[in-house]
Amino acid sequence: MRQKRLFPTLIPALFLLFTATPSFAHKVRIFAWEDSGRIITESKFSGRRPAKNAAITVVDPATGKELLSGETNPEGMFSFPLPSSGAKELDIIVNGGDGHKNHWRYVVDNASFNTAPPVQETVQQGTPEKSVDGGPEATVATMTRDQLSQLLATTIDRQLAPIKRSLAENSEQDPSLQDILGGIGYILGLFGIAAFIQARKKNKE
Amino acid sequence: MHISEGVLSPPVLLAGAAVTVVGTAIGLKKIDYDRIMTMSLLTATFFVASLIHVPLGPGNVHLILGGLMGLVLGWSCFPAILVALFLQTLFFNYGGLVVLGVNTANMALPALICFYLCRPWVEKNGVGRKIASFAAGFLAILLSSLLMALALSTTDEGFIQAAQLVIAAHIPLMIIEGLITMFTVSFLAKVQPEFLNIGNS
Numbered sequence: 385m386r387q388k389r390l391f392p393t394l395i396p397a398l399f400l401l402f403t404a405t406p407s408f409a410h411k412v413r414i415f416a417w418e419d420s421g422r423i424i425t426e427s428k429f430s431g432r433r434p435a436k437n438a439a440i441t442v443v444d445p446a447t448g449k450e451l452l453s454g455e456t457n458p459e460g461m462f463s464f465p466l467p468s469s470g471a472k473e474l475d476i477i478v479n480g481g482d483g484h485k486n487h488w489r490y491v492v493d494n495a496s497f498n499t500a501p502p503v504q505e506t507v508q509q510g511t512p513e514k515s516v517d518g519g520p521e522a523t524v525a526t527m528t529r530d531q532l533s534q535l536l537a538t539t540i541d542r543q544l545a546p547i548k549r550s551l552a553e554n555s556e557q558d559p560s561l562q563d564i565l566g567g568i569g570y571i572l573g574l575f576g577i578a579a580f581i582q583a584r585k586k587n588k589e
Numbered sequence: 590m591h592i593s594e595g596v597l598s599p600p601v602l603l604a605g606a607a608v609t610v611v612g613t614a615i616g617l618k619k620i621d622y623d624r625i626m627t628m629s630l631l632t633a634t635f636f637v638a639s640l641i642h643v644p645l646g647p648g649n650v651h652l653i654l655g656g657l658m659g660l661v662l663g664w665s666c667f668p669a670i671l672v673a674l675f676l677q678t679l680f681f682n683y684g685g686l687v688v689l690g691v692n693t694a695n696m697a698l699p700a701l702i703c704f705y706l707c708r709p710w711v712e713k714n715g716v717g718r719k720i721a722s723f724a725a726g727f728l729a730i731l732l733s734s735l736l737m738a739l740a741l742s743t744t745d746e747g748f749i750q751a752a753q754l755v756i757a758a759h760i761p762l763m764i765i766e767g768l769i770t771m772f773t774v775s776f777l778a779k780v781q782p783e784f785l786n787i788g789n790s
Contacts, residue, residue, distance in 0.1 A: 411591065411683050483592035483741050483755070559640065563680040568633045570676055575629030582622040 412438065412484040415552035416476050419545040420538060423490060424463040426549070427456050427478045439479045444471040445489070460541025466492065488552075590653055590690055590733060590759075591639075591677070592740060594685030601743045605691030610670060612697055616667035623709055625785055628669055631658055636673040639683065650762045656729035656770045659700030660722065661785055666700045667693070691740055699732030711774060712787045718778060719771050726770030730758070730763040 412435050416425040425437035440462045441453040451467045451474070467474070474490040597605075620628065658666040671693045673674040677683045684692045703725040710721030734755045741755070742748035777784050 410591070411681075479596075483596055483737060485593040485596050559681040564637060564640065567636050567676040567680045571633045571636060571672060572629055574672060575625050575632070578620075578627045579622060582625075 407439070412478055412480040412486050414440075414476060414478040414486050414488045414489045415549075415555065416488050417545065417548035417552045418466075418541075419548075420541050422463045422465055423458075423474070423476075424461065424545075424549075425476055425478075425488070426553070427460045427462070427480075429480070429484070434458065436460060436477065440475045442467065443475040443477060444469060445473050445475045446471065446542050590650070590696065590738065591674075592686055592688050592695070592737065595739055596744060597688060597691060597745035598743050601740050602691060604692045605688070605740070607693040608689070608698065609667065609690040612664070612667035612694070612701070613671055616662075616664045616669075619664040620668070621665075621786075622678045624786065627786075628662060628665055631661060632669040632673050635670065636676055638786060639677060639681075650759055652769070653655070653696060653730060653733065653762070653766065654726075654769070655696045655700040655733060656703050656707075656722070656725035656727070656766060657773055658697075659703040659729060660708055660725050660770070662700075663704045664701065666704070667697045670697045670700070695733050695740065696729075698736065699729045701733060703729050711778075711785070719775055722774035723767040723771040725767075727763045727767035730759050730766050734759045739770065 408475070410427055412427060414425055414427045416423055418424065425440060427438050427440070429435055435456055436458050438456045439453065440456060442451045442464065443449065444467075449469075451469060451471065452464055454462050454464065454503055456462045456478070472492055474492060475487055476490055477485065477487040479485045595597070635654055635658055638654045640651065642651040655666075655670075658669060662669055671689070674684060674689060674692050674696070675686075678686055678689060707721040707725040710717040711725075712718075735752060738748060738752035738755045741751040774785065778787065
């Protein structure tokens with residue numbers, strides 16, 4: 385009887401549940417990717433609204449030293465050149481100012497920075513040894529090969545940037561329907577246990 | 590409304606946790622086990638409501654329904670909100686385990702204040718009930734924003750600056766929650782008065 389009468393009250397809860405499936409809420413997220421030698425970060429609230437004028441700090445997690453800081457633009461973007469400190473990892477922290485904070489661990493991958501000196505050096509050191517007897521013609525060839533590889537690297541970089549961006553973006557997902565239903569299940573279960581324990585106590589009395 | 594991990598200083602975290610522990614202990618004692626279904630439904634609603642975001646104002650806010658929780662549950666809103674926030678932390682990554690105490694206190698204390706301020710009018714019939722339930726929805730968010738600003742002011746931002754930022758972001762939500770609480774309460778009072786634990790009208 386009681387359960388039957390409780391049913392109408394379930395309707396608002398179910399309504400909320402099903403209107404909520406696209407699931408947005410309040411939390412700030414940040415993700416970063418690199419594009420032609422710069423690290424680009426994008427910060428959003430989880431309703432996909434850009435986090436404007438949010439403070440960004442870049443920290444070297446190995447030393448805990450702050451490398452640089454800045455503010456996001458109206459689109460929630462902030463970009464900076466790769467710091468010259470030689471840090472292997474960067475901790476990029478966003479602070480929305482209203483109690484929301486998050487960070488992104490960026491692993492510095494030297495190979496992907498075609499402007500970074502180590503890559504060019506290895507190419508130039510490696511090629512002339514092979515073509516020592518080739519004379520002047522060979523140096524022309526290596527030059528063009530260098531230029532070509534650099535050109536290729538920039539082009540690939542540029543074309544991969546959107547993919548890197550969406551990979552980074554998707555690495556943190558909004559709550560799914562499973563999460564929501566699971567949570568509701570836990571709540572009902574917890575209160576069920578509470579009611580069960582109480583009922584047993586009453587029976588003993 | 591969820592403060593993230595690593596924003597607040599340890600004294601604030603401890604104070605929030607202490608308030609939550611006391612509130613939850615009293616709340617658990619005061620649970621009316623005949624109405625545990627009501628409590629679990631409201632907890633589930635609170636848990637899901639945070640996924641509905643209100644695309645208004647400078648920030649990005651979501652429903653909280655603290656006023657409704659307070660009006661219906663009284664002291665028991667503490668354990669209910671604690672459970673819902675804990676699961677939100679686990680499943681959605683909102684807030685964090687360390688700041689759970691502060692976040693619970695931020696939302697449950699205003700709900701409790703609304704219970705004491707507005708509940709007497711909700712139990713009476715007529716326009717007073719509507720005004721009181723609107724006020725409960727509105728006040729709960731306003732007080733939560735103030736508490737949040739107070740917590741944030743212990744970090745680098747001053748209280749006034751933090752309060753302006755947080756309250757400005759939540760003004761649309763105050764009105765929306767006021768309206769939702771008003772309609773829900775007057776609907777429940779008509780259809781399901783025992784849900785609100787008030788005499789039949």
